[in-house]
Amino acid sequence: xxxxxxxxxxxxxxxxxxxxxxxxxxxxxxxxxxxxxxxxxxxxxxxxxxxxxxxxxxxxxxxxxxxxxxxxxxxxxxxxxxxxxxxxxxxxxxxxxxxxxxxxxxxxxxxxxxxxxxxxxxxxxxxxxxxxxxxxxxxxxxxxxxxxxxxxxxxxxxxxxxxxxxxxxxxxxxxxxxxxxxxxxxxxxxxxxxxxxxxxxxxxxxxxxxxxxxxxxxxxxxxxxxxxxxxxxxxxxxxxxxxxxxxxxxxxxxxxxxxxxxxxxxxxxxxxxxxxxxxxxxxxxxxxxxxxxxxxxxxxxxxxxxxxxxxxxxxxxxxxxxxxxxxxxxxxxxxxxxxxxxxxxxxxxxxxxxxxxxxxxxxxxxxxxxxxxxxxxxxxxxxxxxxxxxxxxxxxxxxxxxxxxxxxxxxxxxxxxxxxxxxxxxxxxxxxxxxxxxxxxxxxxxxxxxxxxxxxxxxxxxxxxxxxx
Ligand SMILES: C[S@@+](CC[C@H](N)C(=O)[O-])C[C@H]1O[C@@H](n2cnc3c(N)ncnc32)[C@H](O)[C@@H]1O
Numbered sequence: 001x002x003x004x005x006x007x008x009x010x011x012x013x014x015x016x017x018x019x020x021x022x023x024x025x026x027x028x029x030x031x032x033x034x035x036x037x038x039x040x041x042x043x044x045x046x047x048x049x050x051x052x053x054x055x056x057x058x059x060x061x062x063x064x065x066x067x068x069x070x071x072x073x074x075x076x077x078x079x080x081x082x083x084x085x086x087x088x089x090x091x092x093x094x095x096x097x098x099x100x101x102x103x104x105x106x107x108x109x110x111x112x113x114x115x116x117x118x119x120x121x122x123x124x125x126x127x128x129x130x131x132x133x134x135x136x137x138x139x140x141x142x143x144x145x146x147x148x149x150x151x152x153x154x155x156x157x158x159x160x161x162x163x164x165x166x167x168x169x170x171x172x173x174x175x176x177x178x179x180x181x182x183x184x185x186x187x188x189x190x191x192x193x194x195x196x197x198x199x200x201x202x203x204x205x206x207x208x209x210x211x212x213x214x215x216x217x218x219x220x221x222x223x224x225x226x227x228x229x230x231x232x233x234x235x236x237x238x239x240x241x242x243x244x245x246x247x248x249x250x251x252x253x254x255x256x257x258x259x260x261x262x263x264x265x266x267x268x269x270x271x272x273x274x275x276x277x278x279x280x281x282x283x284x285x286x287x288x289x290x291x292x293x294x295x296x297x298x299x300x301x302x303x304x305x306x307x308x309x310x311x312x313x314x315x316x317x318x319x320x321x322x323x324x325x326x327x328x329x330x331x332x333x334x335x336x337x338x339x340x341x342x343x344x345x346x347x348x349x350x351x352x353x354x355x356x357x358x359x360x361x362x363x364x365x366x367x368x369x370x371x372x373x374x375x376x377x378x379x380x381x382x383x384x385x386x387x388x389x390x391x392x393x394x395x396x397x398x399x400x401x402x403x404x405x406x407x408x409x410x411x412x413x414x415x416x417x418x419x420x421x422x423x424x425x426x427x428x429x430x431x432x433x434x435x436x437x438x439x440x441x442x443x444x445x446x447x448x449x450x451x452x453x454x455x456x457x458x459x460x461x462x463x464x465x466x467x468x469x
Contacts, residue, residue, distance in 0.1 A: 009050060010048050010049070010050045011048065011049065011050070011067065011107060011111075012037075012046070012047070012048045012067075012068040013046070013047055013048075013049065013056065013065060013066060013067060013068055013244075014044055014045065014046040014047070014065075014066050014068045014071075014239065014241055015029075015044065015045050015047075015059065015062035015063065015064065015065050015066070016043060016044050016062065016063040016064045016066075017043060017044065017045060017061060017062055017063055017263070018043070018063060018261070018263060018264065018452060018453050018454075019042065019043055019452065019453035020450055020451050020452035020453055020458075020461075021061050021263060021264070021267060021452060022040050022041075022042075022043070022044070022045055023040075023450075024061040024266075024267045024270060025045045025059070025061040025062055026038055026040060026045055026047075027270075028059055028060065028061050028062075028270075029045065029047045029049065029059065032051075032055065032058075032059070033047070033049040033051040033055060033056060033059075034049065034050075034051065035047035035048060035049040035051075036048055036049075039071070041236070041237055041239070042236070044232075044239065045062075046068060046071060053111050053244070056244075057244070057245060057249075059249060060249070060262075060263065060266040060293070060296075060297075061263050061266060061267055061270075062249050062263070063248050063249060063250060063263065064243060064245060064248055064249065065243070065244045065245050065249070066230060066241030066242060066243050066244060067104060067107060067108055067111065067241055067242045067244055068239075068240075068241050069100065069101070069104050069229065069240040069241050069242060070094065070096065070100065070238070070239070070240040071237065071238070071239050071240075072093055072094075072237070072238040072239075073237065073238070074195065074233075074234065074235055074236060074237060074238060075089060075090070075093055075195055075198075075199075075233060075238060076089070077089060077195075077198045077199070079198075081198070083203075086198070086199065086203070086207075087207045090199075090203075090204060090207045090208065091207060091208075091211050093238065094204075094208060094231065094238065094240060095208065095211055095212065095215075098215055098216065101212065101216055102216065104242065105183055108227060108242055108244075111244060182216075182217045182218055182219050183216075183218045183219070183226055183227060184218065184219040184220070184221035184224075184225045184226045184227075185209075185212065185218050185219070185220065185221065185225045185226065185227045185228065185229055186205075186209070186220065186221060186222050186225045186228055186229070187204070187205040187208050187209050187228075187229050187231060188205075188228055188229070188230045188231065189201040189204045189205050189230075189231040189232075189233065190230075190231070190232050190233070191204065191233045191234075192233070192234050192235070193234050193235035193236075194235055195233045195234065195235065196233075199233070204231060204233065205231075208229070208231065212229075227242050228242065228243055229241075229242060230242070230243055249263065250262050250263050252293075254292070254296065254322065254323045255289065255292055255319060255322070255323065256315075256318055256319050256322040257287045257315045257318065257319055258287070258289060259286040259287040259288070259289040259352075260286070260289045260290060260352050260389070261454065261455075262289055262293055264389070264452060264454065264459070265289040265290040265292075265293040265294075265352075266293040266297070267452070267461070268290050268293075268294075268350050268352070268387050268389060268461065269290060269293050269294035269297060269298075269350060269387075270297075271387050271448070271461060271463050272294070272348045272350050272385050272387045272463070273385060274294055274297075274298045274301050274347075274348055275301070275347065276298070276300035276301065277300060277301065278298070278301045278302070278347035278348055279301070279302050279303075279304065279345070279346045279347050279348075280294055280298075280301055280302070280303050280304070280346070280347065280348040280349075280350060281303075281304045281305075281306070281341070281346040281348070281349050281350075281379065282303075282304075282305045282306070282349075282350050282351055282352075283306045283334075283336035283339060283349065283351055283372070283375070283376065284306070284307060284336050284351050284352065284353060284354065284372075285305030285306060285307050285312075285316055285331070286307060286312050286316065286352070287312060287315040287316045287319055288305050288315075288316035288319050288320060288329070288331070289319075290350050290351075290352060291303040291304075291305050291329055291350075292319055292320070292323050292325065292329075294350065295323070295325050295328065295329055296323075301328070302328045302329070302330075303325070303328060303329040303330070304329075304330050304331075304332065304346070305329070305330070305331045305332070306331075306332050306333075306334045306335075306336060306339065307331070307333065307334075308333065308334070308335050308336075310333065313331055313333055316331050317331055336351070336368075336372045336375060336376075337368055337371045337372055337375060338375070339375050339378075339379055341379045342379070343378055343379065344378075344379070344380065344381040344382065344469070345379055345381070346379050346380055346381065346384065347380075347381060347384045347385075348380075348384055348385050348386075348387075349376045349379070349380055349384070349385075349386045349387070350386075350387045350388075351376070351386075351387070351388050351389070352388075352389040352459075353365060353369075353372070353388065353389065353390055353391075353394060355390065355391035355393075355394060355457075355459075365394060366393075366394065366397055369394060369397055369398065369401065370401055373398070373401060373402070373444075377443060377444055377466065380466045381466065382443075382466050382467065382468055382469060383465065383466065384465070384466050385447075385463060385464070385465050385466075386444060386463070386464040386465075386466070387461065387462070387463050388461070388462045388464075389452075389459050389460070389461050390459065390460050390462065391457070391459065391460070392451075392458060392459075392460055395449070395460040395462065398462065402442075402444050402446065402464065443466050443467050443468050443469065444464040444465070444466055444467075445464060445465050445466075445467045446462070446463075446464055447463040447464060447465055448462070448463045449461065449462045449463075
């Protein structure tokens, strides 16, 4: 049974997620937070949960977490609407019932007390009150909150989340400045699709900002607000929320140097369905992100990472020490084309092969793939799983290598989804030249394939099970 902690009331949240990660997030909130009323949108998942906020903040597949203010259908604006009409539609659609905003403020304040150090916040408020009581001249005693470093650019839709305040100092929204102060806020807006042709983010921010400060007495503060109201206006939905975390969830506290985005690394480990007591191998481990993500979830499994690059292995070793995993994670310098491991010696293989600008390699991956696959198949035990992240081009090659001759049509008819097709498919390597020296790979049975966004490029995640020797 899920232990939900002590949060009493039901709260409606939404999380952003990388494209293709939504189903992982749905499964995660269902399993870990007993979430319900789950709604999936592209790049976002909405859900209700009464789990303690500290559990919600531990989600691994999400990018950012928001308190949901409003979810609505897309704005209906006629092409010739005048500015007054646009402002009126914005106000009625996005702000609506004021009660919603005041109760959101209460929930947000309560969550801040839980999220931050409640005692510290209370004593800060108490101190502030004392100073103000002593200060008969009413000098400005507002505390000088340290500016936080600028938010890291993310690979997903959140990239332009500050677009509404682009020329302002993008500092951290403050926690409780003072318990009784009117709430200070700023609006961050992201418009896409046809909405963005009607409206600029500045227009939306201005209309909402003026309206909220006029009707609720909240104070606009572009530099250092307590809350930031995030507005997504798209052709398929409108969404308003208050971010509950400062940094993206992908910034893991237990990883020193990140390689693959940790949310994707976590999803790979999840797809592999690692069992207690398993030995998990990443034969091209880089800095070890996939293994570290897997090890966080599976405390009773052991992990082995191989790589040919000394610098990568050095960073991986630092990461293993940083995550305190030295007792069950080991690293070895070796090539994935000749693994120093016996046949059928590992239970799970997970691997993110080099592709794209960041992780490209001088090695011709198309040429090496048949040999690497044959080695993965050799070291995997029967019943073990193989999870691979590949470029769309390498995925085409993989599909051909693992589909026995003459069965391609049958595979398609069985409903194996073709997620590999891409406009750049013309660059497919000539596979006939490369398979000659490799054993057949027919023991790897295809389970699933998914397309994921890795920022500027897409990757394809594939799962296979070894069915026989
Ligand atoms: C895409 S990166 C892996 C990134 C890794 N998932 C991470 O999060 O850091 C691919 C890795 O494969 C390694 N590599 C390239 N050719 C290899 C080979 N033949 N055998 C083993 N490792 C290899 C590279 O050194 C690189 O670290």
